[in-house]
Amino acid sequence: MAEHDALTRERILEAAEDVLRRFGxxxxxxxxxxxxxxxxxxSVYRHFASKADLREAVVRRWLEGVSAPLKAIVAEEGPAPQRLKRWLDALVTTKRSKRVSPDKELFAAYRALFDESGIAIETHVGELARQAAAIIEDGIARGEFRPVDPDETARALLDATTRFHNPAHAEEWSDPGIDASYEAVWRLVVAGLTV
Amino acid sequence: MAEHDALTRERILEAAEDVLRRFGxxxxxxxxxxxxxxxxxxSVYRHFASKADLREAVVRRWLEGVSAPLKAIVAEEGPAPQRLKRWLDALVTTKRSKRVSPDKELFAAYRALFDESGIAIETHVGELARQAAAIIEDGIARGEFRPVDPDETARALLDATTRFHNPAHAEEWSDPGIDASYEAVWRLVVAGLTV
Structure with missing residues (x-):
């Protein structure tokens, strides 16, 4: 009984991630x-109705692990252009760090899960777009950004930088010129945003 | 003998493309x-030293079919911002049209060949970047674009629009919102370029 009491959703999700990493x-x-x-x-079925339910929860937890630290940057003080750059840097760095050893197997496993979890991904991209839009909106209010449509521009920013954070491009992230390419895209984009 | 005389590189490449389309x-x-x-x-070996040589030539011919019509746009008259947009539209449209029926099998076959022809792809991207850089350079000379680095900016433009012309994203090209997303990225990028 004590064992069942201690069996939280979180413990199950940690174990599921470990199973994923080790066995694919x-x-x-x-x-x-x-x-x-x-x-x-x-005991596990008391927390997750089905295999699909468990897999979806594992994907959601991983995606929350990406977006939660970014959320903190949205709330920071100071000029919006620099904040938007810190936010984008953090997104790119997090996605990139998640694919390197020892998490390389886990990253590959998640990519396979993502392909079956279209809805979770769209929710994640929507959350990222809302965060970027909040910074852009703040920048407009501060007179630092042109009066663009914040939501549309946030999506455009994510699209324009897709090569640097979308796992479909993960194999390019070890290219020697990838950082310079990212900075060049950022300069182009921020020039279009700033007053 | 007459048959051998008529066996040009071009005829062989056309046949190779047909074989690719039908058999993968x-x-x-x-x-x-x-x-x-x-x-x-x-007879074929008189024109192509090896299977690798033939496959490389097939990929090059396909890529030239993409870049040749774009080259004509570079040489057009008129304002550079509109010309750059026409050029980018043509790139996106060509890539997209090549994946629809009846060429869908061919597109898939080329993607498989591309994966083994890294050098041909880099040559192709280099050629596209040079074309875009020529328009950007002209726009700077005409006082329509800011004095950016044309080569770096051309690469950044290709990177920023990768979702709309890179075959890695081909499955997203039938999304209902894809055209609006492309236009939003274009607006963001061109705003960063124009004076």
């Missing part, structure tokens, strides 16, 4: 995760 | 192409 995306099912935790699969 | 990228080899032409493989 095919293995993120309820039985494997229950085995890793040393509990019955019935 | 694994089949773009000298023997299959010779069979399709009704000639001996020795």
């Amino acid at each position: 995306p095919q293995k993120a099912n309820v039985v494997d995760v229950a085995r890793a935790l040393g509990v019955s699969h019935g | 990228p694994q089949k773009a080899n000298v023997v299959d192409v010779a069979r399709a032409l009704g000639v001996s493989h020795g």
